Amino acid sequence: MMTVSSGCVDVRGAVKRFGGKEVIRSISLQVERGEIFGLLGPSGSGKTTLVKIIAGIDEATNGEIYLLGEKLPKLAMMNRIGYMAQSDALYAELSAKENLEFFGALFGLKGSKLKARMQYVMELVGLGGHLGRTVSAYSGGMKRRLSLAVALMHEPEVLILDEPTVGIDPLLRQSIWRELEALGRSGTTIIVTTHVMDEAEKCNRLGMIREGRLIALGTPADLKNQTGGGTIEEAFLRYGGGQE
Amino acid sequence: MRTGALMKRIVRQFMRDKRTLALLIAAPLLVLTLMYLVFNGDTYKPKLGLIGMPEPVVQQLEAYGAAVSVFEHADDADAALKDGRLDAYVTLQSGGTIVKLEGSDPAKNRAITMLIGRMAQKAAPSAANASLPAPEFQYLHGSSEMTTFDSLGPVLIGVFAFFFVFLIAGVSFLKERTSGTLERLLATPLRRWEIVAGYILGFGLFTGIQAVLIATYSIHVLGLMMTGSLWLVLLITLLLSVTALSLGTFLSAFANTEFQMIQFIPVVIVPQIFFSGLFNMESMSPWLRWLSHLMPLKYGADALRSVMIRGEGWNSVAFEIYLLIALSLFFMAANVLALRKYRKI
Ligand SMILES: Nc1ncnc2c1ncn2[C@@H]1O[C@H](COP(=O)(O)OP(=O)(O)OP(=O)(O)O)[C@@H](O)[C@H]1O
Ligand SMILES: [Mg+2]
Numbered sequence A: 001m002m003t004v005s006s007g008c009v010d011v012r013g014a015v016k017r018f019g020g021k022e023v024i025r026s027i028s029l030q031v032e033r034g035e036i037f038g039l040l041g042p043s044g045s046g047k048t049t050l051v052k053i054i055a056g057i058d059e060a061t062n063g064e065i066y067l068l069g070e071k072l073p074k075l076a077m078m079n080r081i082g083y084m085a086q087s088d089a090l091y092a093e094l095s096a097k098e099n100l101e102f103f104g105a106l107f108g109l110k111g112s113k114l115k116a117r118m119q120y121v122m123e124l125v126g127l128g129g130h131l132g133r134t135v136s137a138y139s140g141g142m143k144r145r146l147s148l149a150v151a152l153m154h155e156p157e158v159l160i161l162d163e164p165t166v167g168i169d170p171l172l173r174q175s176i177w178r179e180l181e182a183l184g185r186s187g188t189t190i191i192v193t194t195h196v197m198d199e200a201e202k203c204n205r206l207g208m209i210r211e212g213r214l215i216a217l218g219t220p221a222d223l224k225n226q227t228g229g230g231t232i233e234e235a236f237l238r239y240g241g242g243q244e
Numbered sequence B: 001m002r003t004g005a006l007m008k009r010i011v012r013q014f015m016r017d018k019r020t021l022a023l024l025i026a027a028p029l030l031v032l033t034l035m036y037l038v039f040n041g042d043t044y045k046p047k048l049g050l051i052g053m054p055e056p057v058v059q060q061l062e063a064y065g066a067a068v069s070v071f072e073h074a075d076d077a078d079a080a081l082k083d084g085r086l087d088a089y090v091t092l093q094s095g096g097t098i099v100k101l102e103g104s105d106p107a108k109n110r111a112i113t114m115l116i117g118r119m120a121q122k123a124a125p126s127a128a129n130a131s132l133p134a135p136e137f138q139y140l141h142g143s144s145e146m147t148t149f150d151s152l153g154p155v156l157i158g159v160f161a162f163f164f165v166f167l168i169a170g171v172s173f174l175k176e177r178t179s180g181t182l183e184r185l186l187a188t189p190l191r192r193w194e195i196v197a198g199y200i201l202g203f204g205l206f207t208g209i210q211a212v213l214i215a216t217y218s219i220h221v222l223g224l225m226m227t228g229s230l231w232l233v234l235l236i237t238l239l240l241s242v243t244a245l246s247l248g249t250f251l252s253a254f255a256n257t258e259f260q261m262i263q264f265i266p267v268v269i270v271p272q273i274f275f276s277g278l279f280n281m282e283s284m285s286p287w288l289r290w291l292s293h294l295m296p297l298k299y300g301a302d303a304l305r306s307v308m309i310r311g312e313g314w315n316s317v318a319f320e321i322y323l324l325i326a327l328s329l330f331f332m333a334a335n336v337l338a339l340r341k342y343r344k345i
Helices: A047-054 A075-080 A096-106 A111-124 A140-152 A170-185 A197-202 A220-227 A232-240 B002-016 B018-039 B055-063 B074-082 B106-123 B148-178 B181-185 B192-221 B230-254 B258-262 B264-278 B286-294 B296-308 B314-341
Strands: A009-018 A021-031 A036-040 A062-067 A081-084 A158-162 A189-193 A205-210 A213-218 B047-051 B067-071 B088-093 B096-101
Touching (some): A009 A047, A036 A170, A047 A062, A047 A158, A047 A189, A081 A140, A096 A140, A096 B002, A205 A220, A220 A232, B002 B018, B055 B067, B074 B088, B074 B096, B096 B106, B148 B230, B148 B258, B148 B264, B230 B296, B230 B314
Parallel strands (some): A036 A189, A036 A205, A081 A158, B047 B067, B047 B088
């Protein structure tokens, strides 16, 4: 008998193969409700592949994924997940408002509720004054923030962010992280991949991936202690590079 | 509801892209007008040179519409033939009539042989018992006034309704994939069939407008021959463009770039144009003719011809109409399946 995990996200022995190439090699991990979980790892280690599987877009070749007690992939669960892809997926010909309206409508938002959410998420990412502008006239960082706003539109219980703060200046990054922490406190589970070490410090727990394997798991303090280093960066370099 | 949102988005995007909108709406009208000017010009006047012909023959030939010039020597006529001032010259030699043609254009050759043929009949009326009394021609369909444009028109309407929609819908659907927005859509509760339906409905709106414009413009402005019901013509044109829409979006699954989408034109579109009735198919070898049954454009063009030239009604084109509907549904279903590649559910 399979036991349904109490955790919010439960990955059990996930394997993903592309052709013959094994990109995710039997990863198991749990994330609790309201936790901010960071995924760290060198480029090409499989972070994007793993979060896509957790978001229910991709399917694992082997293994099982449970989200909020339901086995993935399942279409109805998409309503409870907010996903922000590594590259911006926006309609450049349309205004920010029209992009948000479209994605909001896909999640069943309409009328005054849609308007209110739109205002709220745009304020949150610091784009309150740019709602009517065409996305093609946005800067790279503004597009990134709009992508985050799109992911937040339908108040998802689980937020999956693939390198959300690339190209965003330190000041804005700080305010975005403050909001993420606030969302976490209010019960939203957040899974975030990152290369930025000070962001990793802000996560409740971290997972380190290398060549598709989960090679370390714990709080930032745990990881620092285990490697005897003073910073996450040192831990990352220890795990990522010269371990053998 | 979700399909409606997708449809609304497509319409908005399309309205912003004025150039593509112009390609879909104005380009077919422009090309049709050009075709009209090319095929509907003044009737051809053969340029005939005559050597040693009696005056009545000269007058009769002129009455039949030839541009006649008289020569003294065959050498002069030969020279004129060479540098294109004449299409043919006629001379009498030892009792027979010799017609020498420039010969490089089969349409001109045919016109000249017909003209001389009429003269020969005229010259020997009821000489032999085998000859017919002067004939009067009657037409089951069409008329003696019918031009090449009239007969090609229905096919052209079909070709343009098909071609531009195929290309634009295919490239748009492809862009959804290459820009990463398809992956983003698949992270929403949108079902695969809802994506396909949204595209068909969103673009369907514009192809509907296009179909109405093409059909009414060529019939009412260019004066294309039209003996049947306008509603049937509109229905067939619309179905043809919906087929193009579903085929284009489906095939875009097998292209990775816009350029690869363009590569479908010689493979998918051009053969269909050949088989759609622009050229006579009866002389084609049977196995080749069989191929035409796989081509949606052929059914659309056949149906349009039946209605516009032969004035036939629903019953005679029902088969083609149902077939176009079936093909559209088939391509849509195939597209829903092709999207499985990106998300299984
Ligand atoms: N669709 C695919 N087909 C084949 N191989 C793939 C596919 N997607 C990813 N890979 C491979 O899987 C591996 C992991 O890719 P992934 O995008 O998950 O890395 P990542 O950790 O997100 O890297 P980065 O930090 O650069 O974003 C890479 O070696 C990549 O080549
Ligand atoms: Mg990645």
